[in-house]
Amino acid sequence: MTAPLLEVRGLTKSFGALDVARGIDFRLGTGDRHALIGPNGAGKTTFVNLITGVLRPSAGQVLLQGEDVTALDQAARTRRGIVRTFQINQLFAGLTVLENVYMAVAERRGAANDLWRPAGAHREVTGEALDLLEKLRLQDDALKPVHELPYGRQRLVEIAIALGSRPKILLLDEPAAGVPSAESHIILDMIEDLSDEIAVLIIEHDMDVVFRFARQITVLVSGAVLTGGAPEDVAADPRVRDVYLGEARHG
Numbered sequence: 001m002t003a004p005l006l007e008v009r010g011l012t013k014s015f016g017a018l019d020v021a022r023g024i025d026f027r028l029g030t031g032d033r034h035a036l037i038g039p040n041g042a043g044k045t046t047f048v049n050l051i052t053g054v055l056r057p058s059a060g061q062v063l064l065q066g067e068d069v070t071a072l073d074q075a076a077r078t079r080r081g082i083v084r085t086f087q088i089n090q091l092f093a094g095l096t097v098l099e100n101v102y103m104a105v106a107e108r109r110g111a112a113n114d115l116w117r118p119a120g121a122h123r124e125v126t127g128e129a130l131d132l133l134e135k136l137r138l139q140d141d142a143l144k145p146v147h148e149l150p151y152g153r154q155r156l157v158e159i160a161i162a163l164g165s166r167p168k169i170l171l172l173d174e175p176a177a178g179v180p181s182a183e184s185h186i187i188l189d190m191i192e193d194l195s196d197e198i199a200v201l202i203i204e205h206d207m208d209v210v211f212r213f214a215r216q217i218t219v220l221v222s223g224a225v226l227t228g229g230a231p232e233d234v235a236a237d238p239r240v241r242d243v244y245l246g247e248a249r250h251g
Helices: 044-052 074-079 097-109 119-135 151-164 181-193 207-213 231-236 238-250
Strands: 006-015 018-028 033-037 059-064 082-084 169-173 199-203 216-221 224-229
Touching (some): 018 044, 018 224, 033 207, 044 199, 074 082, 207 231, 224 231
Parallel strands (some): 033 199, 033 216, 082 169
Antiparallel strands (some): 216 224
């Protein structure tokens, strides 16, 4: 059998006596559209941090196309195609939108050490960056400093940067957070238009977004997998309803 694009085996992370990830098994195939859901404090962002190399596991493995990448740092995993966005964006606020995306494309193309040459020297980089901005309907903001954009549009810039790295796996941590409802469809349209060669995993609280996007859902509770499967099966699982109703009663 061909190895899955991403495989997680027995992933565990402890901080002293606190277990924030407990024996997680997970698979992601090429072209998958997968959502990770769970109540607050379930360990969703921790899990993504373990996949991307922000955190090192206490036990378990992360494999990319059958290669064990558990010991690799975040930068090395990004070069291999594991790319993420964050709940809080990490942009260069004083640079323009185009400059932010340009740097991501230049890094991938190996032109990052030559950024200060005249703009025309890397027309292919500029062209690819502009294409990404057009795809996310940001072309009119290309020359604006990022700090002048509303937060929701900054999230779109962050996604453009992630796509500039040409990911094999794109991890989106609450991509619609802070995006005005009138613009959230742009993100979902963009995800639906992505190549089938890219696997996408989102962490998302908005169930409308989850059920529009996901073909598979995994539910995390207290750092462990509660259940997973097709959206209709997860929605019908009484354990999932109990978890979310319990959070509503106490939150």
